[in-house]
Structures are given as C-alpha cells and as structure tokens.
Amino acid sequence: MASQKEILRRRAGRVRRSLKAVANGRPRLxxxxxxxxxxxxVIDDAAGRTLAAASTLEASLRSSLKTGADVAAAQAVGKLVAERAKEAGVNEVIFDRGAFIYHGRVKALADSAREGGLSF
Structure with missing residues (x-):
C-alpha cells in the first residue's frame, strides 16, 4: 500500500503531465x-528556472497578515506573485495546482493572480 506522500506525488505528477501537454511554451504558476x-x-520549464515567486514567509506579508494559512493570505500571495510575474514580462501562465484540489486557498490564490493581471 502506498503512503500518503506517494499518493500526493503521483497525483501532482498526473496534473503536471497533462499541463505540459497543453502549455504551448507558457510558464506555469x-x-x-x-x-x-x-x-x-512562476516557472519556465523550457529554461528550467523560476521567473517569480512569493510566499507567506516573506517579511512584508508576514507583518500584515494574521496567519499564513487562510484565504486572505492566499489572496495576498496571489497578488504579489502576479505583480512580480508582470515585472518579469510574463502575462500568460498555465495554473499548476499540484496535488491540491482547486478549492479554498488554492482557488483564492488563482483568483487574485487573475485580478493582478495574469491570464490563465
């Protein structure tokens, strides 16, 4: 029987494999x-490098958020990564949710990234 970690790794692999098939050279969020x-x-798979990144561990977000594990934190991270991606010249991405369902914090991050100017 596979462990929970192995199950999540397989699920993320399935999602990523299907995304790469339809990406058409777009970087993935x-x-x-x-x-x-x-x-x-925001990762450019062709070059193998990260173009923009954001997380709730950053000092600027940490001080303004109550916790890093709620929808408000996810919205702040989504806006910040969208701003940084725009600065790096990225307008279109493909959304990689990994092994997580598109609900709650993951959905909030995606919606705020869209509001920040990324299209996917």
Missing part, C-alpha cells in the same frame, strides 16, 4: 500549500 503557509512560483 505552481502552487504549494502547507498547513501553515502557501507558496507560489
């Missing part, structure tokens, strides 16, 4: 959520 924080990166 990858999201990771833990029980205490949320992280987002």
């Amino acid at each position: 990858s999201v990771h959520r833990s029980s205490k924080n949320i992280y987002a990166q």
